[in-house]
Amino acid sequence: MTLLHDTAHAKINLYLHVTGRRPDGYHLLDSLAVFAGAADEVRLAKPSNTFSLSIEGHFGKGLEANDSNLVLRAARALQTHARQENAYHLILEKNLPVASGIGGGSADAACTLRLLGQLWNIAEKDLLAIAEPLGADVPVCVQQKTTRMEGIGEILTSAPAMPDGGILLVNPGIAVSTPDIFRSFAAMGGIIERPAPVFPARWASMNALVDMLSHTTNDLQAPAIHHAPVIGTVLDRMNAQNDCLMARMSGSGATCFGLFPTAEAARKAEMELSKNPLHSGWWTWAGPFLQN
C-alpha cells in the first residue's frame, strides 16, 4: 500500500566557489545547483503510531533506518512544526550512492518534507525554514530546480533553465566526508578572491553554458582529489569520452559529472566507460537534466 510517493533527484553543483567562512565554521558558497534524472524515491506507506522507516534499493544496505536517517529527522521536524499527531510508515528506495556529493540524504529529507507538506497543506516557505537546520543542501533540494545557492546554501535564486543536453554521473565507489573536505580546503590555501559569475537570461546552448563554466571551478575538487586520488582518474576517463564538453566533481565528491551535447551522447559515454573491467565498482548514471 502506498498513499503518496515522490522522487528525490540527485543535486549536481556545476560550479562551487567558497566565498567566505561564518564564525560558526560553516563556509559561505556560491554554486549553481542543477538536478539530474537519477533519483531515490520516498513512499508514504501507511498510517502508523509513530514515524518509522524501511529502506530498499541498491545503496540501502549501508544505511541505518534509525533516528539519524534524514528521512525520519525531516518527518519528525515537520510533524512538530505542523502540530500533527498523525504519523506514517515511510519507505526509502535508495538508488543514489551515500556520501557522494550529489545530496542524496538531503534530497531524501526534502522529498519527505514535500510529501508530508502536501498531506498537511504546508506552504513551501515553511518547508524551506524547516529544511535549513536539517542540512545546507536540504533547502535547494526542496525546490529541486536549477538554482544559484549562496550563504551556506539557504539563499536561493532561480537560475536559467538548463539548455538541451545530457549529463553523465560517475562515482568510483568511495564515500567522502563533507567536513573532511572542507577542512582540507582550508588547509590547502582556502578562499580565492574573484568576481562572481554572471548568468545570462538564458543559455542558448550547452556550449554557451560550458563556456561560462570554464571561468568557474569546484573549489573542493583539489582537496577531494588529495583525499581520494581516484577522483582524478574518474575525471581523466570522463574527459577521454567522445563528445564530453567538460568534466568536474560535484559538491564535496566523490561523484563527478560530464556534460554532453545530448542525453544520447552521455549514455554512449556511459556504455564505453562501463566496458572497462577496472571500472566495475563504479556507479554511473546518464540521461537528461531534470527541467524546471
Ligand SMILES: C[C@](O)(CO)[C@H](O)COP(=O)(O)OP(=O)(O)OC[C@H]1O[C@@H](n2ccc(N)nc2=O)[C@H](O)[C@@H]1O
Ligand atoms: C558541499 C555541498 O554539497 C554543496 O552543495 C553542501 O554545502 C554540503 O551540504 P550538506 O551535506 O547538506 O552539509 P551539512 O550536512 O549541512 O554539513 C556537513 C558539514 O560540512 C561543512 N559545511 C557544510 C556546508 C557549508 N556551507 N559549509 C561547511 O563548512 C560543515 O563542516 C558541516 O558540519
Ligand SMILES: Nc1ncnc2c1ncn2[C@@H]1O[C@H](COP(=O)(O)OP(=O)(O)OP(=O)(O)O)[C@@H](O)[C@H]1O
Ligand atoms: N537518507 C539518507 N541518505 C543518505 N545519507 C544519509 C541519509 N540519512 C542520513 N544520512 C547520512 O548523511 C551523510 C551524508 O550523506 P549524503 O548521501 O547526503 O551525502 P552527500 O551526497 O555528500 O551530500 P551533499 O552533496 O549534500 O554533501 C551520510 O554519512 C549518511 O550516513
